[in-house]
Amino acid sequence: MLSLSLSSAKNIALIAVAVLVVGALISAKVMASVTKKAIMIVLLVALAIGVWSQRQVLQNCADKIKAGGTAVDTTCTFFGTDVHVSLPNN
Template sequence: MLALTLGQAKTIAVLVVIVLVALALAAAWIMKEVMQKVALVIIFGLLALLVWTQRASLQECSEKVRAAGLEFNDPDVDTTCSFFGRDVEIKRGARSTE
């Protein structure tokens, strides 16, 4: 399994949130039944929230790894965080972009 970099994971999360919000708005505009609109807007909204919280968790994990000041060349040091079950590499010297 290929690991993602921190920047790639953040970019993917933001893009997924944008797509889910766009789908929620499109569903509300296209659908005729009010209950269908409400249900899909809620579903897409919850999915967007889930992705955003995973992104925040990933950011927090990467900050903890960097703040620990650990030697990243040591193979026993965990330099990965998880993003929806996928490993994300936290590289030495990489700066976090918010």
């Protein structure tokens, strides 16, 4: 199974949001039908919101782990993918 670090998962989420927003803008420019434009924009914006919310859930999980301070290494999930969170040894 693919395992990501916290920072790489957050960066991937930001890139995905940017790609989805740009895709929505391009599809609005290219598509001729107003109905198709609206459906595509709503779909891509909904996907971008989903990615952003998963990024927030990932950050909240990492913050909880850091606040607890009990584990040195643990995992959180990002769209079902394990994300490795390392805490510095105190």
